[in-house]
Amino acid sequence: MTAPSNGSVTVKDIVLRLEGKVDALIETAAIYGNESKNQAIQAADHENRLRDLERWRYAIPASVFTALGASAAAIAAAIFTQ
DSSP: OOOOTTSOOOHHHHHHHHHHHHHHHHHHHHHHHHHHHHHHHHHHHHHHHHHHHHHHHHHHHHHHHHHHHHHHHHHHHHHHTO
8 A cells, every 4th residue: 555645644644643642641651650659658658757756756755754753753762761
């Protein structure tokens, strides 16, 4: 089959252009799919870091109160045992 010489577009030309566009769309979808996975991993890592920080944030006051209570008990024991 030969291409017409009058400048008209054949079905083969249209199919080839569509094939190129479909390939480009598939590549773009793959790129966005990988970015989506990376964002999910980063979000999970971010959440884990926040939980670790919150764990320390709430653990510090409890340990301070425990240390103050133990110090007060030691001082009271030292004063009252003499």
